[in-house]
Amino acid sequence: MEAEGYRGYCLTSVAAAYDVVLITGEEPSWEVPYIRDCVVVPDPTDQAALSAAARVLAERHRLAGVFTWTEWYLVPVGRLARRLGLPTVGPEVMQACRNKATARTLFARHGVPSATSVSVRDVHEATDAAERIGYPVVLKPAAHAASIGVIRADSPEQLGVAYEFASRAAGLGVENRSVLVEEYLDGPEVSVECVTYRGETTVVALTRKTVSDPPYFEELAHSVDAADPLLATVAPAARAAIRALGITDGVSHVEMRLVDGRPRLIEVNGRIAGDMIGHLVRLATGVDLPRAAADIACDRTPDLTPTRASAAAIRLIYPDTSGTLDRLDYEGERPAWLERIHFQHHVGDDLVLPADGGDMFTARIGYLITTAPTADVAQTRAEQALSRLDAHITPRTAGVPIVEDRVA
Numbered sequence: 001m002e003a004e005g006y007r008g009y010c011l012t013s014v015a016a017a018y019d020v021v022l023i024t025g026e027e028p029s030w031e032v033p034y035i036r037d038c039v040v041v042p043d044p045t046d047q048a049a050l051s052a053a054a055r056v057l058a059e060r061h062r063l064a065g066v067f068t069w070t071e072w073y074l075v076p077v078g079r080l081a082r083r084l085g086l087p088t089v090g091p092e093v094m095q096a097c098r099n100k101a102t103a104r105t106l107f108a109r110h111g112v113p114s115a116t117s118v119s120v121r122d123v124h125e126a127t128d129a130a131e132r133i134g135y136p137v138v139l140k141p142a143a144h145a146a147s148i149g150v151i152r153a154d155s156p157e158q159l160g161v162a163y164e165f166a167s168r169a170a171g172l173g174v175e176n177r178s179v180l181v182e183e184y185l186d187g188p189e190v191s192v193e194c195v196t197y198r199g200e201t202t203v204v205a206l207t208r209k210t211v212s213d214p215p216y217f218e219e220l221a222h223s224v225d226a227a228d229p230l231l232a233t234v235a236p237a238a239r240a241a242i243r244a245l246g247i248t249d250g251v252s253h254v255e256m257r258l259v260d261g262r263p264r265l266i267e268v269n270g271r272i273a274g275d276m277i278g279h280l281v282r283l284a285t286g287v288d289l290p291r292a293a294a295d296i297a298c299d300r301t302p303d304l305t306p307t308r309a310s311a312a313a314i315r316l317i318y319p320d321t322s323g324t325l326d327r328l329d330y331e332g333e334r335p336a337w338l339e340r341i342h343f344q345h346h347v348g349d350d351l352v353l354p355a356d357g358g359d360m361f362t363a364r365i366g367y368l369i370t371t372a373p374t375a376d377v378a379q380t381r382a383e384q385a386l387s388r389l390d391a392h393i394t395p396r397t398a399g400v401p402i403v404e405d406r407v408a
Contacts, residue, residue, distance in 0.1 A: 004030040005342045005366070009279045010069050010272060010290040011035075018294055021061055023053045037061065050076050051083060058084065065297030067250070069272045069290070074098060087299040089270070093246045097270040098143050100180055103245060107265055110244035113237065114265040116183040123163045129181040130159055136184040136214075139163055141170035141177075148359045152184060152215040162215065169359075185257040185264050190230065191222075192238035192254040193273060193281055195292050195304055199248045202304050203235040204289070205281045207273070208375065212318075216354045218363070221382065223313040224280040225375035226306060230258075237263035245270075251293045253277070276314050276369060283312035283339065283371055310371060312339070313378035315386050317365040322356040323395040325349050325365065331388045337378075338385050341368040351393065365391060 008030065014020055015034035022031060022038040031038075037060060039053035057063065065086050068077040074094040081088030096102045100117070107114040118129035119142060130137045130153065139162045140150040149169025153162035166179045189209040195202045206228045210221040238254040245268055253273035255266040271293075272278045278289040286307030295302040319325075328347055343366035345351060351365065352358030368385050372378035 005344055006274065006276060007069060009276070009282075013288055013290040014294045017291055018064075018298075019061075021057045021063075023050060023057070044070075044073050045076050047076050047079060050080055054080055054084060065294065065299070067293055067297040069293070071098075071269065071271060071274075074270055081297075087249065087297060089247055089249050093248075094270050096245050097247075097268050100140070100142050100267055101178065103267060104180075106244045106246075107241065110240065112240045112244050112265055113263065115185050118181050119178050120163075120181055121178065123160055126163045126179065126181050127156065127159055130156070133181065133183050138182045138184050138217075139166035140180050140182065141166060142180050143177075144169055147211075147217045147219060150217045152217075154214070158215070165354075185259050185266070187257045187259040187264075189255070189257050189266075190234060191273060191277070192234050192256070193224075193277065193289065194238055194242060194252045194254055195289070195296070195302055196242055196247055196249055196252065197296050197302060201239045201242050201252075203231060203238055204287050204304060205285055206231050206234060207277050207280070218318065218354065218360065219275060219316060220318065221313065221315050221379065222275060222277055222280060223311065223375040223379050224277070224284040225311040225378075226285045226309045228375070233258075233261075234263050237265065241265050241268050249296050251289050251296070275316065276367065280312040280314060280369070283369075284308060284310050310373060311375040311378045312369060312371045313375060313382045314367050314369045315382040316367045317386065317389065317391070318363055319351050319353070319365065319391070319393045321393055321395040322351055322353045322358065322363075323393045325351055325391065326394050327390060327392040328365070329390045330385075331390050335381075335385075337371050337381050339369040339371050341385070342366045 011034050020035045022035045023041055025044050028038050039056050041049045041053045044050055066081045075091050078088050078091030078094045101119045104114055104117040116133050120126045120129055136152050136154040138152050149166045151162045151165045153159045170177045170179050191207040193205045195204055205224050208223050212218040241254055242252055251272050253269040256263045272289050282288055287304055292302035325345055325347055345365050352362040370378045370381040
């Protein structure tokens with residue numbers, strides 16, 4: 001998945017206010033107009049290489065701050081900022097965010113409503129944990145992102161396959177390769193977009209989420225409404241979770257489910273949300289989360305004053321089946337409320353759904369974003385736009401190609 005389509009808005013926003021120097025894992029391309037300098041590090045999680053790159057940039061420029069919006073770089077970048085003497089939340093705090101088992105422990109210690117969770121090392125321990133917790137249960141890697149490796153098991157018969165699915169994804173981790181078995185939280189999923197500066201947290205927006213049917217948890221759609229009445233319900237839990245983890249500065253993406261109308265924490269990501277949610281927040285409220293993150297990294301007070309009272313929605317486009325993308329086009333004129341449409345896969349690409357061993361990077365065709373006065377209207381418009389998408393998938397079923405015209 002190319003970064004421009006999902007994080008380009010972040011770099012554009014920061015570059016409008018700051019001179020940006022970049023440490024990246026590959027030669028910059030689309031980033032070039034927005035940066036002043038760059039050092040390429042093949043593996044940005046390599047702390048020594050990251051520090052060496054930063055020293056090169058520090059010799060050329062006066063560095064004011066450093067931050068990342070990439071989940072896997074949170075801990076290395078926190079350590080880097082500390083070594084450079086730049087403002088940062090402690091890397092140990094980011095480690096707590098990255099390790100879901102640690103986060104659960106801190107939530108419990110501070111009385112933040114969460115889910116029962118057990119760290120396991122093999123399928124036998126997973127089976128025992130599931131029996132104690134009670135089905136259905138959720139299995140997930142302790143340190144991953146984007147719902148990769150997250151799966152629900154409704155019975156002992158499903159547990160073995162679910163554990164294999166989660167452990168395979170956990171095995172790709174660098175910081176932690178364990179698997180968690182957790183209580184299934186039955187209720188609508190939301191996220192709370194927060195900004196914390198010098199220990200004070202501002203709840204900026206609520207994101208309502210649509211996820212796929214079990215057993216997987218693929219995110220299909222998000223919407224943000226500046227006037228969402230749920231904000232008052234979820235704000236106290238979001239602030240409590242951020243305090244429990246020790247986050248004193250930065251932008252946080254706090255995920256939770258509403259069980260019987262009450263928030264229960266899933267996890268806290270110590271960064272700007274993915275899936276263009278930060279862009280939705282700006283379209284709906286006018287608050288610029290990438291700019292706020294950059295300001296905080298430079299120890300400047302972020303401007304969190306809402307300048308809009310609107311709504312926006314994103315529809316993430318998936319095929320109904322794994323196969324080859326044969327045709328992809330948007331039919332007709334694009335209305336003004338269709339803010340953008342982006343394809344990350346193209347004709348000829350193979351698409352692999354989680355059920356067939358894939359993930360969001362191999363399965364998702366792209367996304368479209370709509371705006372409206374309310375979230376309900378924005379979501380309706382998104383479905384209207386989706387109906388005008390002409391996408392043909394050829395499944396590989398029993399060796400005989402069958403053309404399908406549907407997308408989800």
